[in-house]
Amino acid sequence: MNQVVNIPNVVTALRFFLSGVLAVMLMPEQTPGLAFWSFLVFIIAAASDWVDGFVARRTKAETVLGKLMDPLADKVLVATALIMLIPLGRLPAWLALVILCREMIITGLRGIAASAGIVVSASGLGKAKSVTQYVGLATLIFPADMLPIPALHQIGLGILYVALLLTIWSGVDYFLKLKNIFLAPAE
Template sequence: MLIPFGRLPAWIALVILSREMMVTGLRGLASSSGIVVSASGLGKIKSTLQYIGLGILIFPLDLLPIPYLHQIGLVVLYVALVLTVWSGLDYFYKLRQVFLVEEKGEL
């Protein structure tokens, strides 16, 4: 509902959702190879900032007259977006051996 109301750009939601699906798939692939992937500290910070940013954006603006509340929520979500991309790349870098094992297994 944030996108139709103009509170969240659609591309931000797309990037965040794409990262979540890719990391979930990567973790599933790793677990099928016997590798346990726990959540990283960076991912936990990312999730916390996403929840805070989305909570601020969902908050009704007329309930409390806090100036620039929407902008604060967007800034928090932009920081979470940077951490989203960073932690996604970090997962792929740390689990690159999963891809190498899969390639070797197919030969």
């Protein structure tokens, strides 16, 4: 297996694929059974974020491609869930917009850093943000008719408000850590 096609990168590619599957499964016309399967697809995709990183570090199979594509796959998964939850009435559009804007800005900043030869890995704060987003989104994706706790969707929304704060905080943190690269004059 060459360095680009390795298990962690394949798992990352799977997360991109599962994001597309999730988009189809979260259509407003979904049945209760399909709603539960969409929850499972999201959980598997979110868990793959941990799996690819763990395997890459454990087998020393980290690649530049993986360091760039892994966070992008996370953003695609989160964006898919955020956007698809809006028409289901489980998420206000403004909340999704703020999170998505931060994700696009950080992706752009990572691209600028990469063009300067610097690969920006996720920070601890960024990882906490991702986990909080995943937990909140999973709670909102869980089918309403199968809820063990009547207010579970409200709890999920509350978790996403916490994720929003972490999202903004980690975005500012990335910018401050890398501001010298971003503000350097162009050559």
